[in-house]
Amino acid sequence: MVDLVDVFKIVQSYKLRADFKGALARLLEDNVGHVHSRSGKNVxxxxxxxxxxRARALCKAFEDFHQGGHAIQSPYRLEAKHVQLLVEIWLAQGQTSSTIDNKLTHLRALAQWIARPGLVTTLADYVDLEKHGWSSPDASGRKMSFSGDGIDAVAVIEDIARTDAHIAAQLKLQAVFDLGVKESFVFRPKDAARCRDFLAIVRGPKGSCLRMVPSEVKLAVLSEAAGLADQYTGTTMRDRLTKQQWCRVYYGVLKKHGITEKGLGVTGQGLKRRFLEQVCGRLPNHSPPLTVADDNTYRDTHHTVEKHPATVEALDRATKESSYFAMQSGPMETRLPMVTHLEMGKALVWNFEDESHQAGAPRISR
Known part of the structure; x- marks a missing residue:
C-alpha cells in the first residue's frame, strides 16, 4: 500500500476558492501517488x-493563475489557453526555463488525470526560446542544457576540483553511480567499498535506465571519494556541515563555475551526462553507458576489477584488501588454517572467559 500525503492540509494553505479547493483536493487524493512516466518503465x-x-506545485500554479486576474471554474476545466497564460505569468515573474519546464511537467501529469493527455506540451510550444536566450532542444528532442553536448565536462569538473575537490568528487559519484544530488551528499564511499555487490550496480535509484559503466571507472571514482571522506561522518561533505548547509555551498560553487543555462548553457544533469560519455569513450571497446542493451557486455571486465585490491582503504596487506569486494571466499579460505572440532574444544576450555583468546589460540578470527 502506497503512503499518501495529506493533500487536504496542503490545499488549505493556498488562496483559492472553497469549491475549487475541494475539487482540487479530491483530484490530488485520487492521483497524486501515481507515477507519471512517458516510458512506462518506472513502477x-x-x-x-x-x-x-507535486501537490504544492499544482496548487501554486492555480493560485498564480487566479491572482493574475484570470478565472477557471474547476481543475477539470483546464485548457491549452490556460497553460499559455500560466507560462506568460511565470515569464513575467522572471522564472527560468528549468523552473517553468518543471511546472509544466506537473501540469502534464494533471492533464492525464483529467483524461486530456495531449493538453500540455513542451516549453518551446509556448515560448520563443532563442528570444529569451534559452537553449533549444536538439534533434532527439532533448534540451542542450541537459545533454551537455559541446562541453568538455572533464575539464569543467577539474576546474571545479581546484575550487572544492569534495564537490567535484560528488559530481563524479552522481554521474558514475547515478546518485541524486542529495544522495551524493550522504553517500559514504568507504562503506560502499566494503559491499561485495556495489560495483555490480547497473541501474540508478529510479531503475528506469540501464547504465553499464565500466568497473574500472567506478573504482577510480570510489577511490577518489574515499580519500576525501570525513573521518567522523564518512561522507564527502566537509567541515561537518548539515545537508542543508552543504546544499547551499554545492550550488554556490556550480553557479560560480557557470553550471547554469545562462552561464555555460549546461545544467548539472547535462554536465554529469557529458562527463560519463567522455570518460567511458576514452576506454577501448566501450560504448556510451546510457545506451547499452546487453547486461553482460562488461561482465569480464567487472570480474577482473573485482579482484583489484581495495585501495580505497589504503591497507597494507593485499590479502586483507581483496576481501573488501567479491573475492572474500577465496582469500579467506587460503589464509585461514583448518581447525578441527577437538582443537576448538581445547581453545574454548582453556580460554572460556575471553572470546579473543579463544579465537587466537587456533589462529582464526572470532
Whole structure:
C-alpha cells in the first residue's frame, strides 16, 4: 500500500476558492501517488516527499493563475489557453526555463488525470526560446542544457576540483553511480567499498535506465571519494556541515563555475551526462553507458576489477584488501588454517572467559 500525503492540509494553505479547493483536493487524493512516466518503465511508487512537491506545485500554479486576474471554474476545466497564460505569468515573474519546464511537467501529469493527455506540451510550444536566450532542444528532442553536448565536462569538473575537490568528487559519484544530488551528499564511499555487490550496480535509484559503466571507472571514482571522506561522518561533505548547509555551498560553487543555462548553457544533469560519455569513450571497446542493451557486455571486465585490491582503504596487506569486494571466499579460505572440532574444544576450555583468546589460540578470527 502506497503512503499518501495529506493533500487536504496542503490545499488549505493556498488562496483559492472553497469549491475549487475541494475539487482540487479530491483530484490530488485520487492521483497524486501515481507515477507519471512517458516510458512506462518506472513502477516505483512516488515517495511522500515527491507527492507533496507535486501537490504544492499544482496548487501554486492555480493560485498564480487566479491572482493574475484570470478565472477557471474547476481543475477539470483546464485548457491549452490556460497553460499559455500560466507560462506568460511565470515569464513575467522572471522564472527560468528549468523552473517553468518543471511546472509544466506537473501540469502534464494533471492533464492525464483529467483524461486530456495531449493538453500540455513542451516549453518551446509556448515560448520563443532563442528570444529569451534559452537553449533549444536538439534533434532527439532533448534540451542542450541537459545533454551537455559541446562541453568538455572533464575539464569543467577539474576546474571545479581546484575550487572544492569534495564537490567535484560528488559530481563524479552522481554521474558514475547515478546518485541524486542529495544522495551524493550522504553517500559514504568507504562503506560502499566494503559491499561485495556495489560495483555490480547497473541501474540508478529510479531503475528506469540501464547504465553499464565500466568497473574500472567506478573504482577510480570510489577511490577518489574515499580519500576525501570525513573521518567522523564518512561522507564527502566537509567541515561537518548539515545537508542543508552543504546544499547551499554545492550550488554556490556550480553557479560560480557557470553550471547554469545562462552561464555555460549546461545544467548539472547535462554536465554529469557529458562527463560519463567522455570518460567511458576514452576506454577501448566501450560504448556510451546510457545506451547499452546487453547486461553482460562488461561482465569480464567487472570480474577482473573485482579482484583489484581495495585501495580505497589504503591497507597494507593485499590479502586483507581483496576481501573488501567479491573475492572474500577465496582469500579467506587460503589464509585461514583448518581447525578441527577437538582443537576448538581445547581453545574454548582453556580460554572460556575471553572470546579473543579463544579465537587466537587456533589462529582464526572470532
Amino acid at each position: 516505483t511508487p512516488l515517495s511522500v516527499r515527491t507527492q507533496e512537491l
